[in-house]
Structures are given as structure tokens and as C-alpha cells.
Amino acid sequence: MNIDAIEAAAGRLSGRARRTPMLSSPFLDEIAGRRVLVKAECLQHTGSFKYRGGWSAVSALPDDTKGVIAFSSGNHAQGVALAARQRGLPAVIVMPTDAPALKRANTAAYGAEVILYDRATEDRDAIGERLAAERGLALIRPFDDANVIAGQGTCGLEIAKQAAELGVTDGTVLTCCGGGGLTSGIALALEARAPGLRVRPVEPEDSDDVRRSLEAGEILRNAVQSRSICDAIVTPSAGKLTFPILKRLCGPGLVVSDEDCLKAMALAFLRLKVVIEPGGAAALAAALFHGEALEDGAVVCTASGGNVDPAVFRRALDSLAA
Amino acid sequence: MNIDAIEAAAGRLSGRARRTPMLSSPFLDEIAGRRVLVKAECLQHTGSFKYRGGWSAVSALPDDTKGVIAFSSGNHAQGVALAARQRGLPAVIVMPTDAPALKRANTAAYGAEVILYDRATEDRDAIGERLAAERGLALIRPFDDANVIAGQGTCGLEIAKQAAELGVTDGTVLTCCGGGGLTSGIALALEARAPGLRVRPVEPEDSDDVRRSLEAGEILRNAVQSRSICDAIVTPSAGKLTFPILKRLCGPGLVVSDEDCLKAMALAFLRLKVVIEPGGAAALAAALFHGEALEDGAVVCTASGGNVDPAVFRRALDSLAA
Numbered sequence: 001m002n003i004d005a006i007e008a009a010a011g012r013l014s015g016r017a018r019r020t021p022m023l024s025s026p027f028l029d030e031i032a033g034r035r036v037l038v039k040a041e042c043l044q045h046t047g048s049f050k051y052r053g054g055w056s057a058v059s060a061l062p063d064d065t066k067g068v069i070a071f072s073s074g075n076h077a078q079g080v081a082l083a084a085r086q087r088g089l090p091a092v093i094v095m096p097t098d099a100p101a102l103k104r105a106n107t108a109a110y111g112a113e114v115i116l117y118d119r120a121t122e123d124r125d126a127i128g129e130r131l132a133a134e135r136g137l138a139l140i141r142p143f144d145d146a147n148v149i150a151g152q153g154t155c156g157l158e159i160a161k162q163a164a165e166l167g168v169t170d171g172t173v174l175t176c177c178g179g180g181g182l183t184s185g186i187a188l189a190l191e192a193r194a195p196g197l198r199v200r201p202v203e204p205e206d207s208d209d210v211r212r213s214l215e216a217g218e219i220l221r222n223a224v225q226s227r228s229i230c231d232a233i234v235t236p237s238a239g240k241l242t243f244p245i246l247k248r249l250c251g252p253g254l255v256v257s258d259e260d261c262l263k264a265m266a267l268a269f270l271r272l273k274v275v276i277e278p279g280g281a282a283a284l285a286a287a288l289f290h291g292e293a294l295e296d297g298a299v300v301c302t303a304s305g306g307n308v309d310p311a312v313f314r315r316a317l318d319s320l321a322a
Numbered sequence: 323m324n325i326d327a328i329e330a331a332a333g334r335l336s337g338r339a340r341r342t343p344m345l346s347s348p349f350l351d352e353i354a355g356r357r358v359l360v361k362a363e364c365l366q367h368t369g370s371f372k373y374r375g376g377w378s379a380v381s382a383l384p385d386d387t388k389g390v391i392a393f394s395s396g397n398h399a400q401g402v403a404l405a406a407r408q409r410g411l412p413a414v415i416v417m418p419t420d421a422p423a424l425k426r427a428n429t430a431a432y433g434a435e436v437i438l439y440d441r442a443t444e445d446r447d448a449i450g451e452r453l454a455a456e457r458g459l460a461l462i463r464p465f466d467d468a469n470v471i472a473g474q475g476t477c478g479l480e481i482a483k484q485a486a487e488l489g490v491t492d493g494t495v496l497t498c499c500g501g502g503g504l505t506s507g508i509a510l511a512l513e514a515r516a517p518g519l520r521v522r523p524v525e526p527e528d529s530d531d532v533r534r535s536l537e538a539g540e541i542l543r544n545a546v547q548s549r550s551i552c553d554a555i556v557t558p559s560a561g562k563l564t565f566p567i568l569k570r571l572c573g574p575g576l577v578v579s580d581e582d583c584l585k586a587m588a589l590a591f592l593r594l595k596v597v598i599e600p601g602g603a604a605a606l607a608a609a610l611f612h613g614e615a616l617e618d619g620a621v622v623c624t625a626s627g628g629n630v631d632p633a634v635f636r637r638a639l640d641s642l643a644a
Contacts (some may be wrong), residue, residue: 019367021343027431042595043343043362102592109349139439270424273364273628274596306595312637313591318634 001146001245003192004214006153010055013154016086017052020155022162022300025271029289035298037166037285039159040274042306046078046106048232048280049155049182049304054079055295056151057140058087065089069137071117073231074103075305076142079080081110081162092137100277102308108301120150120225140281143181144239152182156189163194171298174254174283177210178233180242182304186301187249197300199250202282204228204258210239210246211253213233219243221274229258229312232279243255254293260285265316268303277308323469323567325514328507332376335453338368342477343352344484344622347593350610357620358609359488361481362596364628368428370602371477371504372464372555378473380409381578384507387411391459391628393439393446395553395629398464403432412458416449422553422631442547465503466500466561471548474504476622480510485516485622492518493620496576496605499532500555502564504626509571511598515644519622521572524604526550526580531559532568533575542567544579551580551634554601554627582607587638590625599630608611618644 023038023082041049048074058068058080067090070080077093079268084091091112095104096119117127132139141148159173173190175183180201188197200211213219220238228234238246261278264285268276276284283301289292308316341372345360348505362370380390380402382500389412390517392402399415406413413434417426430436454461463470481495495512497505501524509521523532528550550556560568571595583600586607590598598606605623609616630638 018343018345023365025341027428042366043345049596105350168404266632269597269632273369273597275591277598310588310591310642312638315637317636320632 001149001188001241003188005146005150006157006189008152009150010146010157012059013052013055013151016055017154019158022046023272023274024167027271028267030141031288032291034291035168036120037163037298037300038272039155039300039302041155041302041304042274042280043277046082046297047305047307048079049084049233050075050150052154053148053151053181054083054140055086057145057147058083058089060147061138065138067091067137067141069132070129070140070142071078071129072142075232075307076101077103077107077112078110080140081107081112085111086252092129092135094096094124101306102309103307113238116144116244132164143179144241146241149181149185149241152191153185155182156186157193158184159300160190160194163197168300168321171199172294173199174202174286175199175234176280176282176300176304177203178235180210180246182302183250184242184245191193191249200252200254201246202256202286203233203252204282205255207234208253211255213238213243214246214253215253217247230252230261230279230282232277233282254286254290256282256285260289260318263273263319264288265313266320269317270320274303275306275308275313276303277305278312280305291300323471323510323563325510325641327468327625328511329471331469331472332476332479334381335374335377335473338377341378341623342366342482344488345594345596349558350589353610354600354613355612357490357632359485359620360594360624361441361477361624363477363624363626364596364598368404369622369627369629370397370401371474372401373404374398374476375409375503377460378406379469382469383460387460389413389459390462391450392462392464393450396421396429397554397629399429399434399544402434402462403429403434403508405434413476414453414457416446416453422629424631425629426491429605434584441595461486465501466563467599468563471503471507471563473556475507475511477504478508479515481508482512482516488512490622491516493622494616495622496519496524496608496628497517497521497624498555498602498604499525502532502568504624505572506564506567509567513571523568523572523575524608525555525575525577526552526604527577530575530577531558531593534566534579536561536568536573539569542553552583552601552604554599555604568615576608576610578604578607582611584608584638585641587635588642591639592642596625597630598625599627600634602627608624
């Protein structure tokens with residue numbers, strides 16, 4: 001995997017993916033004690049960066065593809081469902097029973113067949129691979145797929161350009177990190193286009209496999225089922241394709257609490273006027289509330305998704321009064 | 323006033339104002355029964371398009387200017403306060419006592435001196451002009467100022483370009499309309515750059531002076547003090563500079579209820595991932611819920627601001643359950 005694959009994905013995504021804005025607020029800079037730029041991928045089609053990888057992968061499938069299948073807590077689901085519809089292919093999406101209602105409803109609304117599984121007792125990889133084989137569908141993995149990583153990397157191309165336009169060529173890029181598709185894609189793009197920007201993954205406290213894996217130098221899994229509200233970035237472990245990239249280019253990792261994420265969502269509402277979901281707020285939460293763990297200098301945060309149920313958003317607004 | 327003034331303002335705003343994104347969602351298109359594009363000016367600096375006019379006017383002041391004064395329910399206030407700070411000038415902002423708390427706090431946080439007045443019993447124009455004379459400050463009117471109109475018109479330049487990129491060169495542009503600064507600026511820009519797009523102002527039901535004025539062919543005032551939650555677009559009447567432009571290029575006007583605006587805010591939260599304030603949701607509300615009053619074809623809505631207090635945003639979220 002290298003920058004050429006990302007540039008090729010950028011070509012396929014041209015005229016399809018949105019170039020999402022890089023936002024900022026003097027009020028957030030004051031809280032963080034440093035310059036904070038927010039790459040608002042919540043404004044991407046389907047409400048998260050996952051459309052980039054979805055279309056990157058679906059558009060690269062051979063012409064005789066019968067359909068696609070994906071497993072996802074909901075953002076990859078929507079990205080693949082929309083991409084499949086745009087390509088005129090049927091899509092089957094395997095989702096956990098506890099996925100946010102909005103994500104399930106949207107995935108179905110994009111025309112996909114949704115199949116539910118129990119995160120605690122069933123293995124989504126096994127279900128996905130079995131259904132792919134049975135029905136002859138192309139499996140689009142959520143992060144361990146070269147075309148998906150390349151698609152997410154197009155977000156990194158934009159970060160490099162937009163940060164430079166704002167005078168930021170050195171500093172830290174914080175990513176909301178699950179299996180490492182976005183993180184590794186951005187890191188590859190920045191290695192080539194903005195080598196002064198270093199990527200550090202941010203995870204929920206009880207789902208910090210990537211932080212621990214980077215320390216150990218090998219892929220570790222999360223021992224327990226995460227109870228975090230950050231569903232978008234709760235993943236058993238990094239992938240065989242993503243981890244070597246993370247190990248070479250990223251880290252050290254950071255962790256944030258659910259409360260940190262709710263507060264960051266509230267500040268994004270108040271100061272940036274964007275809606276971020278808990279898992280999409282992890283990077284901003286680290287920038288705002290864990291600055292002591294960062295080197296000096298500007299920080300770019302990916303606000304990676306905005307698919308949040310109203311009840312959870314209310315909890316975020318509650319944190320403003322507290 | 324013509325396109326040259328708007329192009330000149332665009333030059334002054336280059337590198338300062340954000341080129342805000344044009345958003346859309348298949349779910350909104352389905353509700354509206356037509357293609358809906360949303361110009362997300364809530365993502366502009368200070369959370370509304372008013373920064374455009376603010377910097378356009380402040381940057382055009384002579385070098386010996388001692389300071390600026392403005393009156394505003396809060397968005398013009400913030401736009402002028404930030405622009406004055408960027409130019410290194412003191413700012414006095416006259417705001418109504420019932421302005422949203424967030425808008426008052428932000429205006430002060432941008433460094434302005436905030437002076438409150440009672441909307442029911444005091445005349446903000448008179449207060450502004452008196453203070454301007456007493457303190458030797460340059461008065462920046464919220465809409466009846468050529469440089470302000472030209473600044474807001476830069477939003478129209480972007481609409482023309484972004485709509486064309488999305489294949490929309492014919493259709494309706496709905497604006498959230500108070501005194502007509504944004505509406506007239508956009509209309510002038512589109513007259514020159516996208517003549518197939520016609521501007522129609524949208525107002526709250528009990529503050530529809532522009533709709534009635536366009537029908538009558540002369541400036542009418544609102545007889546009663548509006549009770550609408552759309553504070554950003556509740557204005558006594560259009561201006562001497564804005565109305566002739568509105569009369570020549572815009573209309574007929576539309577009206578929306580507060581409930582329409584709350585529902586549009588909720589759908590923007592759910593489908594676009596942006597935070598819109600009530601007055602900034604009027605245009606989207608008209609597109610979604612009053613399509614029968616529109617000609618066939620695509621519609622572009624300005625989402626003109628996002629400075630909403632959390633309590634009002636909760637009311638919007640409540641409308642999703644209803």
C-alpha cells in the first residue's frame with residue numbers, strides 16, 4: 001500500500017465524495033490551549049468517512065460482481081449500502097443487534113438487506129464470510145481491505161492540503177480509531193504529502209487494543225466486550241493490513257472516556273455547529289481534555305461520523321449544564 | 323450596487339471567510355419531493371453568514387477609524403465583533419435584552435462591549451446612531467449598508483458555483499430573510515452568475531413584512547412585535563438599499579411557522595449533521611413542508627446560522643418523536 005493507491009482512489013471518488021470542511025473555533029483553541037482544526041467528516045455522504053472507503057472498494061469491483069456484503073456497526077454499513085446502490089448492485093449488511101437505530105434504519109433505507117447478529121455470542125467475520133460464499137457476494141471488509149484503506153486515505157490528502165492552507169504543516173493528527181482503516185489511510189497520505197504531521201490514534205478506554213498493540217509491537221485483542229457508547233470505533237483488534245502501517249507511522253495511542261466524548265460532542269454543537277457521534281468525537285475529546293498527553297503545537301482532529309440517535313445527543317447537551 | 327461590489331468583497335474576504343459546503347441528503351429529497359441543496363452558512367466563522375458582511379464592511383473602513391458600533395439580535399453582532407477584533411478596532415454592540423444567551427456571551431467573548439436595549443420600548447436604530455455620534459464610532463448597519471450587502475453576496479457567488487458543479491443551474495433559491503441583506507446580496511450575485519436561479523425570501527408567519535412589501539411594491543413594516551423563535555430574521559422592515567433589489571429580483575415571499583423551523587432543525591441534525599438555529603432553518607422548512615408553494619425543480623436553501631441555545635435545540639429534537 002502506498003500513496004499511488006490513495007491517489008487512484010481519489011480519482012474514483014472525484015465528483016462523488018464531498019471535500020469536507022476543516023473547521024475551527026477560537027473558543028475550542030482556548031479550551032485546548034493550542035490551535036485545533038477539525039476535519040468534519042460527519043458531513044460526508046452517509047454521515048461518516050466510510051463512504052470514501054465504500055465507494056473506493058465497490059467501484060473497483062469487476063463488472064460481473066453479483067452483489068456485495070459487509071459487516072458493520074453502522075457507518076461502514078451505510079457507506080457500502082449507498083455505494084452499492086450507486087453502482088446498481090444489491091447489498092447485504094450484517095449488523096449487531098445493538099447498533100444505533102438511526103444506523104440500522106438508514107442502511108435499510110439505502111436499499112440494503114440488513115441481517116442482525118449478537119456481538120456477544122457471534123463472530124461477524126465468520127457470518128460475513130459464510131454469507132459471501134453461499135450467495136456469491138463480494139465481501140467488503142470494514143478496514144482490512146486495500147481499496148477501503150485507500151479510500152479512507154483520501155481524507156488524509158484533504159487534511160494535508162487544508163492544513164497547509166491554514167498554515168499548519170507540523171503537528172499532530174488525532175484519529176478516531178477502530179480497526180485502523182481511517183488511521184492507516186490518513187497516515188499513508190500524510191507520509192507522502194505532509195510528513196510534518198504525525199498520526200496518533202484515539203480509542204475508548206475499554207477498547208484500547210491499538211494503543212496496547214502499538215506498545216507491544218504486535219496485534220493484541222480487547223479482552224472484554226466494550227461497554228463504550230463509541231460504537232463506531234469499538235473493534236476487536238486492528239487488521240493484518242492496517243496494523244503494519246499503524247506500527248510504522250502512528251502512535252503512541254491515546255484513550256478517552258465516554259464522558260469526554262459527550263462533552264466534545266456538546267462543544268462541537270456549540271462552537272462548530274456540527275453533529276458528531278460519540279465515536280466520531282474521540283479525537284476532539286483527546287485534543288480538548290488530554291492535551292497533557294500531546295506534544296506542543298497544532299492538532300488536527302478527525303470528526304469521523306455524525307450518526308447519533310437523538311437520545312444520546314441529549315446526553316451530550318446535558319453535559320453543558322454539568 | 324452590482325456584481326463588481328460583490329467581487330470586490332470576495333477579494334477582501336479571500337482567505338478569511340470559509341467557503342461553506344453545499345450539503346444534501348436523499349432522505350430530505352424524498353420528503354421534499356424534489357432535489358434539495360443546503361448552503362451550510364451555519365459553518366461560517368461566528369456561526370452565521372454575518373461574518374461575511376461584517377468583515378466586508380470593517381475591512382473597508384478608513385485607516386483613522388476609532389472603532390465600530392452595530393446593533394443586532396446576535397449574528398451580525400458576532401460577525402462585526404470578530405471582524406473588528408481582526409482589524410484591531412474596539413466594537414460596541416447594541417443587543418436586545420431577549421437575545422439568545424449564546425449570542426450575547428459570544429459577542430462579549432469576541433471582545434465587544436455589549437449594550438442591552440428593550441425591543442418592545444426602545445428603537446435600536448436611534449440608540450446606535452446616538453452612540454455612534456457620541457463616541458465617534460463607525461456604525462455598521464445589519465443590512466442597509468452597501469459593503470454589508472456585498473459581503474453577504476459572496477455567499478451567492480459560492481451558491482452559483484457550487485450549484486452548477488452539482489448540475490443545478492435552474493431552480494429556486496430560498497433565503498432566510500430578515501432585513502434583506504443576505505437575500506439582496508445573493509440575488510445580485512445570482513443575477514450575474516446564475517440567472518436561472520430565482521431567489522424567494524422566507525419569513526416567520528408573524529414577521530412577513532418582506533412578503534407583503536413585495537406584493538404591495540413598497541416597504542411595509544410589521545405591525546406587531548413578533549413572537550417567533552426565529553430571532554435572527556425578525557426585523558421591523560426591509561431597508562432602503564435592500565428593498566429595491568428585492569423588488570427587482572426576488573419573490574414571491576413564503577412564510578413558515580416556528581413548528582416548521584423546529585422540524586427542519588431536527589431533520590438537519592438527523593440528515594445533514596449540522597446545527598441550525600430557528601431563523602436559519604426557515605428556508606429549509608419552506609422547502610420541506612411548503613413545496614406546494616414552489617415551482618417544480620431543484621431548490622437551494624440557505625441554512626444561514628447555527629447559534630441556538632441548547633434548550634431550543636432540545637425542542638427541535640422533541641419534534642422527531644412527535
